[in-house]
Amino acid sequence: MSPSLTLAAVTEQAQGAARVAAESAGVRVSDENSLAGFLEIEALFNRVWLLPPGESAIPSELLRSISHAGCNVTAARDPAGRLVGAAAAIVTPQSTSMYSLIAGVLPGISDRGVGFALKQHQRAWGLARDLTEMTWTFDPLVSRNARFNLTKLGAYASGYAVDFYGPMQGEMNANDESDRLVAVWPLTSDESAACSEDRPIAVERPDFAPNDVLKLGPDGDPVLVAADGDLWCRVPADIVALRGQNPQLAAEWRRSIRSIFTDIFASGHIARGVSRDGWYRLPPGGTA
Incomplete structure (x- = not known):
């Protein structure tokens, strides 16, 4: 965070950027607190992760508990009210960091900016509660997600977790080992603010001999x-x-x-x- 900016000013910037991101993606992004909404979110995540019947990426009961505990469950809906994306994050008491458990967007619309709108809503949500950092893990082999996290959002990674969840089931993971990079997103940094306004730092591999x-x-x-x-x-x-x-x-x-x-x-x-x-x-x- 620039020394000249207060947390209140950064929070206001984040809220404005989140509104613009949602408008650009053509969605309404809000906190979810209804059981019907949690059931929809569970179904969406299962579809995103191509899970077989009977398995769940995150049960609706857990989403309800997360929300009831004062943590974050975010939903993105299109103009017709259809759920097209969701995310959930938890907060540790006496901590200034929040932990993103899961985020996903309906297959086929990943290029519309819905995921970006979800994360910008979470950034504003955290800053409004004096949280200045978000962490999560992601598969280093999935280059699209890696670019979104480290270039589009402005996070960085310096930790590698071997087989973090154990062998992963489902068509998407195909029983692969679940190695993960640990992403750290400084919510108040100048880079994160610039990224929130769609001004990320360009990353282009230079020529090499x-x-x-x-x-x-x-x-x-x-x-x-x-x-x-x-x-x-x-x-x-x-x-x-x-x-x-x-x-x-x-x-x-x-x-x-x-x-x-x-x-x-x-x-x-x-x-x-x-x-x-x-x-x-x-x-x-x-x-x-």
């Missing part, structure tokens, strides 16, 4: 390079499709990226953005 390549990926192409003072790491374009087509190759990617990230983070680098073509930017810790 053969001697800049530090490691090849499972597909035989460069996966880790050093260029312009930063490290850059590539992940597959579509790991979900790869899991279905070639589970063995997907597993090789998991092991390769696990080794790279754990070594890179141990050396003091952090993940500060992802390019459109799936390259993580990994500068030394503490740099922009």
Whole structure:
């Protein structure tokens, strides 16, 4: 947060940015507190994660408890009132951080900005309660989500959790190990404020020479390079499709990226953005 801005001013900025994001996405974003709404959200999440009948990404009873405890359950609805996205986050007493449990958008509309509107609502919700940070985990192999988290929102990652949830079921995860990056989103930072107004820092992998390549990926192409003072790491374009087509190759990617990230983070680098073509930017810790 800029020294000249108070938390109240940042909160006002966040609220305005959240309204603009919702309008741009063509949705109404609000806190959900009804049982009927929680049931809809449970069904939406199960559809997003392609779960079989009888399994649930997060039960409606738990969503109700989260809301009743004073934590965040957010719903995004289109002009017809149809639920098109949702998110949930919890708060630890005496903490200035909130933890995002889950967020998802109806399949087929992921390019409309609904997910961005949900997160901006959560940012404003947290700041209004004197919360200045949000954390969550995400699969480092899913480049689309990684770019959304680290480039579009302005979060960063410096922690790697091996098999965080254990083997994951469902068509989307295809029994893959659940390695996760730990995202940290500083809600008051100048970068997060700029991102909330759709002014993210551009992340483009620079050109590199053969001697800049530090490691090849499972597909035989460069996966880790050093260029312009930063490290850059590539992940597959579509790991979900790869899991279905070639589970063995997907597993090789998991092991390769696990080794790279754990070594890179141990050396003091952090993940500060992802390019459109799936390259993580990994500068030394503490740099922009």
